[in-house]
Amino acid sequence: MTAAVSISGVSIGFGPVTVIDDLSLDVPTGTTFGVVGESGSGKTTLLRAALGLQGVKRGEIRLMGELFGGSLAETRRRARVIQPIFQDPAAALSPRCRIGVLMDEVAKVLGEPRDSLRQRLDEILRRLGLPRAILDKYPHQISGGQARRAAIARALLMRPRILAADEPTAGLDVSVQGELLNLLQELRQTEDITLLIITHNLAVVRLIADRVAVMQSGRIVEQGEANAVFARPHHAYTRELLNSWPATS
Amino acid sequence: MTARWFRILRDRNGRLGLLFMGLVLLLALSGLILGADPNRIDIPQRLAAPSFAHWLGTDNLGRDLTARISAGTRSALTLALLIVAASAFLGAVIGTAAGLFGRWLDWVVTAIFDTLSAFPALILAFSLVALYGTGRQTFVILAILIFMPQFGRLARSRAQALRHQSFVEAERLLGVHPLVIVLRHILPNIAGPLIVLAGMNIPVVITFEAGLSFLGLGVQPPASSLGTLIKDGFIYMSESWWPTIGAAGTLAFATLGSTLLAETFRDILDPKSATDAEGRA
Ligand SMILES: Nc1ncnc2c1ncn2[C@@H]1O[C@H](COP(=O)(O)OP(=O)(O)OP(=O)(O)O)[C@@H](O)[C@H]1O
Ligand SMILES: [Mg+2]
Numbered sequence: 001m002t003a004a005v006s007i008s009g010v011s012i013g014f015g016p017v018t019v020i021d022d023l024s025l026d027v028p029t030g031t032t033f034g035v036v037g038e039s040g041s042g043k044t045t046l047l048r049a050a051l052g053l054q055g056v057k058r059g060e061i062r063l064m065g066e067l068f069g070g071s072l073a074e075t076r077r078r079a080r081v082i083q084p085i086f087q088d089p090a091a092a093l094s095p096r097c098r099i100g101v102l103m104d105e106v107a108k109v110l111g112e113p114r115d116s117l118r119q120r121l122d123e124i125l126r127r128l129g130l131p132r133a134i135l136d137k138y139p140h141q142i143s144g145g146q147a148r149r150a151a152i153a154r155a156l157l158m159r160p161r162i163l164a165a166d167e168p169t170a171g172l173d174v175s176v177q178g179e180l181l182n183l184l185q186e187l188r189q190t191e192d193i194t195l196l197i198i199t200h201n202l203a204v205v206r207l208i209a210d211r212v213a214v215m216q217s218g219r220i221v222e223q224g225e226a227n228a229v230f231a232r233p234h235h236a237y238t239r240e241l242l243n244s245w246p247a248t249s
Numbered sequence: 250m251t252a253r254w255f256r257i258l259r260d261r262n263g264r265l266g267l268l269f270m271g272l273v274l275l276l277a278l279s280g281l282i283l284g285a286d287p288n289r290i291d292i293p294q295r296l297a298a299p300s301f302a303h304w305l306g307t308d309n310l311g312r313d314l315t316a317r318i319s320a321g322t323r324s325a326l327t328l329a330l331l332i333v334a335a336s337a338f339l340g341a342v343i344g345t346a347a348g349l350f351g352r353w354l355d356w357v358v359t360a361i362f363d364t365l366s367a368f369p370a371l372i373l374a375f376s377l378v379a380l381y382g383t384g385r386q387t388f389v390i391l392a393i394l395i396f397m398p399q400f401g402r403l404a405r406s407r408a409q410a411l412r413h414q415s416f417v418e419a420e421r422l423l424g425v426h427p428l429v430i431v432l433r434h435i436l437p438n439i440a441g442p443l444i445v446l447a448g449m450n451i452p453v454v455i456t457f458e459a460g461l462s463f464l465g466l467g468v469q470p471p472a473s474s475l476g477t478l479i480k481d482g483f484i485y486m487s488e489s490w491w492p493t494i495g496a497a498g499t500l501a502f503a504t505l506g507s508t509l510l511a512e513t514f515r516d517i518l519d520p521k522s523a524t525d526a527e528g529r530a
Binding site: 051052053072075076078079082083084086087088091092093094095096097105106108109151154158 | 414415416417418419420421422423424425426427429433434437438
């Protein structure tokens with residue numbers, strides 16, 4: 001089976017500084033994949049490269065086996081494959097647009113009739129427990145939790161094969177964290193989505209990831225089945241990371 | 250949204266600004282309504298004090314000052330609006346493009362803005378007049394060159410900041426057309442400060458035009474301008490105060506009124522005071 005995300009020999013630098021160093025990684029289709037690592041290890045940079053927001057110096061990144069370019073047509077093709085879930089949900093919704101307008105943009109991009117999109121949207125809103133009334137509201141008029149789910153609803157409208165989340169639980173209290181992770185896990189199963197989660201919170205990874213990769217200074221130092229990595233870490237850095245937790249979380 | 254605009258009336262400076270601008274507008278329109286010819290010479294009536302026939306008196310050639318000041322005010326207001334609108338529009342387009350697309354475009358645009366603002370306005374005025382002669386058109390181009398860079402810089406820095414915001418990246422990752430991103434998601438978030446800056450610049454442009462016309466570099470006689478009217482008034486000051494008082498007073502009312510209005514608009518459009526108002530509504 002082709003990997004959902006296949007990163008091979010990727011290097012990324014900012015000026016003279018190399019942030020990702022000849023990194024290779026396969027994210028199997030249908031898994032919940034966690035990438036962990038301390039702050040500054042390059043997790044966000046790697047995710048942005050997968051999304052196409054960051055160019056690479058060397059190597060290539062394939063999504064569902066395909067390469068994508070930078071043109072609008074290519075961006076649209078990629079948009080049907082991968083969608084992001086941003087850390088700050090309110091900041092991910094354009095502040096001067098009603099939520100409904102933001103949803104209709106998806107119809108434009110997909111070339112789908114608005115009615116058919118609204119039908120799918122109704123279904124998604126119901127699943128995420130969002131009232132239809134939010135469609136007439138501006139992002140600042142809905143709660144943080146609703147904004148988070150509205151952003152996820154919008155991503156789901158694209159019917160992506162991969163959802164990529166950078167620190168999706170940052171700043172949430174523990175019970176809300178659990179709810180969100182359950183929702184994502186459920187979506188992965190019912191929508192047949194690969195979930196790529198990037199975080200420095202080991203508890204999150206332990207809770208939902210099937211597989212985990214440990215990142216240090218722009219390289220993957222260890223990867224494997226989540227239970228195995230947590231039970232028998234091979235690399236010294238992983239052990240260090242595990243030992244320093246839960247003190248850090 | 251509309252309720253916000255009523256806040257002008259709640260603000261003391263806002264009411265004063267509206268009153269002043271109302272008077273100035275009335276004066277500007279009076280010439281059109283009363284239909285007096287601003288260029289009709291009537292030597293026996295020269296330098297007359299205000300009377301029922303000539304509400305603001307007459308000038309050294311006996312021309313009706315109400316008509317002349319009215320025409321000068323119309324010219325000052327239209328020029329100011331035209332120049333500010335053109336500067337804001339051009340600045341917004343160029344600055345946003347530079348801020349969003351960066352690289353060489355940003356470099357070139359920044360260099361042009363910096364060069365333009367490094368020239369003192371008067372030097373720029375003298376060089377343009379030397380090259381193209383005086384006239385309304387030269388003046389408009391000159392003023393746009395002088396006033397556009399501040400709008401451009403504001404738009405550029407705002408666009409640069411917005412470009413990396415999550416919501417703009419979310420739009421890009423959705424595959425939304427770049428033009429739609431600019432028109433629907435970038436410009437509306439830049440427009441507020443640009444409108445405020447435009448408002449604050451209207452009195453500055455009015456004064457600038459009067460100043461250049463006073464020096465003979467702006468609007469040329471016989472077209473009337475507040476600046477030339479003040480200059481003509483100055484020459485005959487020993488014989489009569491009225492021409493100077495009328496023109497200078499109108500200029501003062503116009504600049505003061507538009508400043509007060511612009512400041513009130515700024516406070517109303519300020520996001521903090523805006524959410525405050527919606528919270529109360
Ligand atoms: N746009 C940029 N320009 C220059 N350097 C950058 C840029 N983005 C990231 N970096 C550098 O790249 C390195 C990795 O950053 P990155 O944000 O990928 O780390 P991270 O693992 O996501 O950290 P965190 O857990 O704190 O989010 C850091 O040293 C950072 O300073
Ligand atoms: Mg990060």
